[in-house]
Amino acid sequence: NAGVTQTPKFRILKIGQSMTLQCTQDMNHNYMYWYRQDPGMGLKLIYYSVGAGITDKGEVPNGYNVSRSTTEDFPLRLELAAPSQTSVYFCASSLTGNSGANVLTFGAGSRLTVL
Amino acid sequence: AQSVTQLGSHVSVSEGALVLLRCNYSSSVPPYLFWYVQYPNQGLQLLLKYTSAATLVKGINGFEAEFKKSETSFHLTKPSAHMRDAAEYFCAVSVSNRLAFGKGNQVVVIP
Numbered sequence: 001n002a003g004v005t006q007t008p009k010f011r012i013l014k015i016g017q018s019m020t021l022q023c024t025q026d027m028n029h030n031y032m033y034w035y036r037q038d039p040g041m042g043l044k045l046i047y048y049s050v051g052a053g054i055t056d057k058g059e060v061p062n063g064y065n066v067s068r069s070t071t072e073d074f075p076l077r078l079e080l081a082a083p084s085q086t087s088v089y090f091c092a093s094s095l096t097g098n099s100g101a102n103v104l105t106f107g108a109g110s111r112l113t114v115l
Numbered sequence: 116a117q118s119v120t121q122l123g124s125h126v127s128v129s130e131g132a133l134v135l136l137r138c139n140y141s142s143s144v145p146p147y148l149f150w151y152v153q154y155p156n157q158g159l160q161l162l163l164k165y166t167s168a169a170t171l172v173k174g175i176n177g178f179e180a181e182f183k184k185s186e187t188s189f190h191l192t193k194p195s196a197h198m199r200d201a202a203e204y205f206c207a208v209s210v211s212n213r214l215a216f217g218k219g220n221q222v223v224v225i226p
Contacts, residue, residue, distance in 0.1 A: 004158070033213060040124050042205060042218040043159075050212060058213070090158055097212030102147070104214060106158030 002026050006091050006107035013081040013114045021076040021110050023091030031094045032074040033104065034058075034066065036087040043090065049074055050097060081114045088112075117142040117210045119189075121217035129225045134178075134193040136220045138206035141187065147209040148189045150180055151216075154202045162204070165189060176200070198224050 007022045025032065030051050035043040035058075045058030049068040063085060065077045074093075078085060088111050092104040120139045128134050140146050147166055151159040163174025170182045176199075180191045189206065201224045206217040 031212065035216075040218060042121075043216040045213055045215075048213050092158075102209045102212070102214065103149075103161055103164065104151075104159070106160065108156075108158050 004091055004093055004105050004107035006089075006110050008110060009108065010111050011113070013078075013112065015081060015083065015114060017081050018077070018079050019081065019112075020078075021089055021091075021112070023074045023076065023107060024072050025074075025091075025093040025105070026072065027093060027095070027105065028071060029093035029095050029105070030071070031097050031102075032068065033092045033094075034064070034074070034076045035090045035092065036060065037090060037109075038087050046076065046089075078112075083114050086112060086114045117144075117146060117208050118215055119148070119206045119208050119217040121206050121220055123220060124218065125221045125223065127223045127225055128196045130198060131195050134191075134196045134200060134222065136191040136204050136206075136222070138180075138189045138191065138217060139187050140189060140206075140208050142208065148180075148182065149207040149209070149214065150174065150178070150189075150191050151205045151207060152202050153205065153219075159205060162191070196222075196224050198226065200224055 004025045033048040034046040044060045047066040049055045091107040149164045150162040153159045165182045173179045207214040
């Protein structure tokens with residue numbers, strides 16, 4: 001029972017490089033999310049998806065892209081890495097977006113440093 | 116817009132003392148509220164949630180929270196802190212198919 005799996009756990013990028021953070025879930029959840037966590041700032045939503053083929057922007061989407069070709073996978077792409085994207089990234093999923101039942105299962109996080 | 120506010124980023128509590136973490140919400144409709152906990156180097160996990168069934172909600176590890184509409188609050192408490200409670204705690208509100216999180220409280224337990 002893997003839950004939500006994120007790779008890589010750690011990565012150092014140079015300014016201007018590109019990379020993809022991988023996220024996969026094995027719970028057949030319809031909803032998937034990408035958050036970033038910065039010290040003292042809580043979690044900010046980057047992008048989310050309500051099902052395969054459907055994605056939408058969150059609070060802080062600039063500099064990121066996502067796709068959802070399958071129910072299981074929701075990769076996050078950084079096209080031109082900037083120091084401001086240094087953060088810890090969390091992928092999460094939930095069975096439904098229904099407000100009262102919207103319990104998220106989180107991955108362990110990916111720590112990204114851009115130098 | 117629906118949101119939550121957590122004050123005081125760091126909270127120190129002595130082992131065995133009361134843990135009290137404050138969360139106030141802003142919502143024009145009855146909110147769905149959550150508390151999540153994050154242990155070091157891990158993702159977040161659900162502590163408890165309020166979905167209007169009962170105003171006093173009990174969660175895991177001895178935590179509970181009380182929904183008070185008149186005060187627009189959903190404070191988290193635990194009667195007696197344990198060393199294993201050292202973690203970061205987040206209050207969240209459900210907004211249009213996603214959660215909006217507060218800034219979190221880092222709890223330090225002093226032996």
